[in-house]
Amino acid sequence: MAAYAALAVGLINLRYQTGSDGNLSKSAALFVPGALLLGISFLPAGKKWLESKAALAVITTLGLVLLAYSFIV
Secondary structure (H helix, E strand, O other): OHHHHHHHHHHHHHHHOOOOOOHHHHHHHHHHHHHHHHHHOOOHHHHHHHOOHHHHHHHHHHHHHHHHHHHHO
């Protein structure tokens, strides 16, 4: 769900920021991590890593940072 949320927020931000300077790079900071996380979830090694407590901590922290960034941008 975190991957989908980051991907969706990034694409929504891309649409709302149409015409502003650096729009793609600002939005890419949101949707690229989401797309990468979604891709990792399809790999066997990625699935195993996502089950760990370390992954939960990393994803939660990164998700909160990206969410805050989406409101700042």
